[in-house]
Amino acid sequence: MLKNEKAVVVFSGGQDSTTCLFWGKERxxxxxxxxxxxxxxxxxxIECAAQIAKEQGVKQTVLDxxxxxxxxxxxxxxxxIEIAEGDGLPTTFVxxxxxxxLSFAAVLAKGAGAKHLITGVCETxxxxxxxxxxxxxxxxxxxxxxxxxYPFVIHTPLMWLDKSETWELADQMNxxxxxxxxxxxxxxxxxxxxxxxxxxxxLRKAGLDNYMLRRNRVSEGGRLV
Ligand SMILES: [Zn+2]
Numbered sequence: 176m177l178k179n180e181k182a183v184v185v186f187s188g189g190q191d192s193t194t195c196l197f198w199g200k201e202r203x204x205x206x207x208x209x210x211x212x213x214x215x216x217x218x219x220x221i222e223c224a225a226q227i228a229k230e231q232g233v234k235q236t237v238l239d240x241x242x243x244x245x246x247x248x249x250x251x252x253x254x255x256i257e258i259a260e261g262d263g264l265p266t267t268f269v270x271x272x273x274x275x276x277l278s279f280a281a282v283l284a285k286g287a288g289a290k291h292l293i294t295g296v297c298e299t300x301x302x303x304x305x306x307x308x309x310x311x312x313x314x315x316x317x318x319x320x321x322x323x324x325y326p327f328v329i330h331t332p333l334m335w336l337d338k339s340e341t342w343e344l345a346d347q348m349n350x351x352x353x354x355x356x357x358x359x360x361x362x363x364x365x366x367x368x369x370x371x372x373x374x375x376x377x378l379r380k381a382g383l384d385n386y387m388l389r390r391n392r393v394s395e396g397g398r399l400v
Contacts, residue, residue: 182207342382
């Protein structure tokens, strides 16, 4: 598709961004990754991302974003606050986090000679983050191009997919087993299928179960619906 061009994947080592990494590798001549270290509860998340980047043969740059702690102490970065599901935004919310990450990724990408940015943001599992919406991404794309006078293209392959369809996309790229076993989404820092109890594990498992059910129906002679 765009075999002579280069892309930078915003990469956390989770299911979504790892699926995006495979998506990028299928389309671009060269792919590299950028990972943001903002004092995650589990350093394992950074290690996991580094391991995947190494296994997939892509360069990884880790940027120190620990200043987010100063701006918005929250459950993801402060181990003394519990992650809770409640009304409104999850307590893992950091205002404008995605705006900041994508802006830094853009600076890095331009320096690396890449005009394509790939991010796993998604409106379908929308959990209240306004800077994950498609309208925001389109707006930021224009802003980045103006800010740096550079023709960035932000790709969001998961934007309209639910978790089940994200598994399906990984499967289409023959990466389902890899994504399942090597990625970390669990809030308790357990790789692969995780602890099974936290909100991230429940969402991930529900999506996988749903997809497997659909896939099995296909193997029984039906069509993937
Ligand atoms: Zn978990």
